[in-house]
Amino acid sequence: MDTDVVISGAGPTGLLLGTELALAGVRVRILERQKKRHDQSRALTLHPRSVEILDLRGIADRFLALGHTVPSWHFAGLSRRLDFSALDTRHGYTLFLEQARTERLLEERARELGIEISYGHEVVSLTQDGDGVDVTGVGPDGDFALRAAYLVGCDGGRSPVRESAGIGFPGSDGTMSAMLGDFAVTDKEAIAAAGQVSLLIVPLTSGLTRFVLTDPKRMRVPATEPVTFEEFREALVDVAGTSFGIAEPHWLSRFGNATRLAETYRAGRVFLAGDAAHIHFPAAGQGLNTGLQDAMNLGWKLAADLNGWAPPGLLDTYHGERFPVGELVTDNTQVQTLLLELTLVPDYQRPVTALRELLDSLLEIPEVNTRLAGLVSALATSYPSPGADPLVGTRMPDLSLASADRRVSELMHSGKFGYVDFTGDGAAQVADGWEDRVTVATGGDRSWAEDVSEVLVRPDGHIAWVRRENDPPDAAVREARISAWAGTPERAAMKVRPREAAL
Numbered sequence: 001m002d003t004d005v006v007i008s009g010a011g012p013t014g015l016l017l018g019t020e021l022a023l024a025g026v027r028v029r030i031l032e033r034q035k036k037r038h039d040q041s042r043a044l045t046l047h048p049r050s051v052e053i054l055d056l057r058g059i060a061d062r063f064l065a066l067g068h069t070v071p072s073w074h075f076a077g078l079s080r081r082l083d084f085s086a087l088d089t090r091h092g093y094t095l096f097l098e099q100a101r102t103e104r105l106l107e108e109r110a111r112e113l114g115i116e117i118s119y120g121h122e123v124v125s126l127t128q129d130g131d132g133v134d135v136t137g138v139g140p141d142g143d144f145a146l147r148a149a150y151l152v153g154c155d156g157g158r159s160p161v162r163e164s165a166g167i168g169f170p171g172s173d174g175t176m177s178a179m180l181g182d183f184a185v186t187d188k189e190a191i192a193a194a195g196q197v198s199l200l201i202v203p204l205t206s207g208l209t210r211f212v213l214t215d216p217k218r219m220r221v222p223a224t225e226p227v228t229f230e231e232f233r234e235a236l237v238d239v240a241g242t243s244f245g246i247a248e249p250h251w252l253s254r255f256g257n258a259t260r261l262a263e264t265y266r267a268g269r270v271f272l273a274g275d276a277a278h279i280h281f282p283a284a285g286q287g288l289n290t291g292l293q294d295a296m297n298l299g300w301k302l303a304a305d306l307n308g309w310a311p312p313g314l315l316d317t318y319h320g321e322r323f324p325v326g327e328l329v330t331d332n333t334q335v336q337t338l339l340l341e342l343t344l345v346p347d348y349q350r351p352v353t354a355l356r357e358l359l360d361s362l363l364e365i366p367e368v369n370t371r372l373a374g375l376v377s378a379l380a381t382s383y384p385s386p387g388a389d390p391l392v393g394t395r396m397p398d399l400s401l402a403s404a405d406r407r408v409s410e411l412m413h414s415g416k417f418g419y420v421d422f423t424g425d426g427a428a429q430v431a432d433g434w435e436d437r438v439t440v441a442t443g444g445d446r447s448w449a450e451d452v453s454e455v456l457v458r459p460d461g462h463i464a465w466v467r468r469e470n471d472p473p474d475a476a477v478r479e480a481r482i483s484a485w486a487g488t489p490e491r492a493a494m495k496v497r498p499r500e501a502a503l
């Protein structure tokens with residue numbers, strides 16, 4: 001093998017995945033078609049769960065230092081905002097940070113971990129057998145060929161890896177489009193007075209101003225058609241009655257609501273993550289965030305396999321867990337787009353205004369607001385765990401721990417499992433058996449679930465197992481439950497074979 005894992009695409013998903021693999025000691029090579037990193041940013045936001053996962057690796061502060069936070073977010077442009085500050089997290093806000101900066105920070109981290117990122121290398125085709133994947137492509141010095149144990153397509157919505165692997169991408173073509181423009185010069189007073197549902201104006205940290213505009217007269221223009229400065233200016237006047245004094249465009253683009261979801265996230269030794277697996281209208285800014293969370297889910301599982309301790313079936317849980325999340329995201333973005341589209345059709349103005357007012361009034365109910373905020377922030381993401389304790393599959397809150405005077409997030413910096421023993425029953429057994437894979441802590445804040453005695457947290461921050469106080473401590477059960485996720489313990493004496501433990 002030339003390397004353990006080849007990642008096609010150095011966007012946010014590929015970069016985070018690379019760092020997760022490198023942290024676990026896996027050899028990884030990232031191939032990127034572009035000759036160098038560009039400075040255009042489609043995405044502008046990181047949501048609470050994304051900041052949490054960066055915090056799990058001790059790098060959230062780098063991102064927070066460059067962006068700015070706002071305690072709320074929106075759904076379908078409704079007037080009533082989603083209150084992220086009410087969510088049960090230390091990161092209850094939207095972090096405004098341009099995608100180009102997010103990527104630069106992830107690349108910096110990747111380089112710190114020694115990852116080789118090969119720019120100007122385009123993946124063209126693949127073939128796979130039982131032991132590995134042969135990847136061919138075109139690089140600066142001509143054709144290249146690489147063999148790896150696994151290949152991950154993080155190569156965006158048109159993913160050549162997805163196509164070469166023969167993975168279907170069912171869904172719908174775009175029916176509407178919107179335009180974006182980043183401008184150096186604008187009329188600040190006119191911006192302060194703007195208030196149209198179909199126009200979003202965001203100051204960028206670069207000093208530019210981003211306009212995102214859905215113009216009823218132009219929303220049927222195919223997303224593939226380029227935008228001109230003159231068209232953008234005219235559209236602003238049509239929608240808002242002013243051109244906001246825009247001048248010096250740095251970037252103009254048109255994007256649409258084509259919505260597709262890969263039929264499988266895994267085909268043998270080939271995996272898909274990020275936009276390669278799901279595309280949709282950027283309603284409530286979820287694409288990049290979802291890609292980061294795909295990467296976080298897949299990284300430790302691939303590493304477990306390559307490091308030789310993955311329990312049977314672990315790699316398949318990637319599709320099992322992330323495909324339903326892709327369905328939720330593609331569904332909720334379509335709902336939002338539908339509402340936006342109807343808002344712009346003059347015939348529907350009265351009923352749609354009434355519908356928006358009704359939804360706004362529902363969002364005033366704290367439980368409703370929190371439910372939707374949990375969906376969009378991805379804090380409510382819970383992986384299916386039939387028959388298990390209801391906490392299993394949910395994300396572990398960032399509690400403070402007693403033993404080492406630290407938090408759960410700090411326990412997870414190494415990328416291993418975290419195990420917290422609140423009552424002192426299992427720490428010695430876990431430390432003895434899974435020392436290489438599990439970081440052990442004892443005692444801590446139990447206000448989140450007072451009757452939990454032990455908890456095993458997966459490297460991606462989701463709960464793998466809990467024991468409640470009314471279940472007496474049992475070394476064999478503990479061994480079975482931990483082995484089901486973290487594999488066979490290293491010590492010689494095996495009380496339960498991992499195959500007997502259900503995931």
Ligand SMILES: Cc1cc2nc3c(=O)[nH]c(=O)nc-3n(C[C@H](O)[C@H](O)[C@H](O)COP(=O)(O)OP(=O)(O)OC[C@H]3O[C@@H](n4cnc5c(N)ncnc54)[C@H](O)[C@@H]3O)c2cc1C
Pocket residue numbers: 008009010011012013014031032033034042043044045046099121122123124154155156157159160161180255273274275276282284285286287288289290291
């Ligand atoms: C207008 C707009 C606004 C958005 N706003 C937000 C937002 O606020 N929040 C949010 O979460 N999301 C947002 N998104 C979505 C977000 O930009 C994407 O979801 C995100 O870029 C996906 O990241 P990725 O790494 O999966 O793919 P990409 O960013 O598309 O990266 C894929 C990489 O693969 C490379 N590549 C392609 N083919 C090959 C090949 N053959 N070989 C090697 N490399 C290859 C590409 O050059 C690219 O660098 C927005 C999207 C748009 C259009």
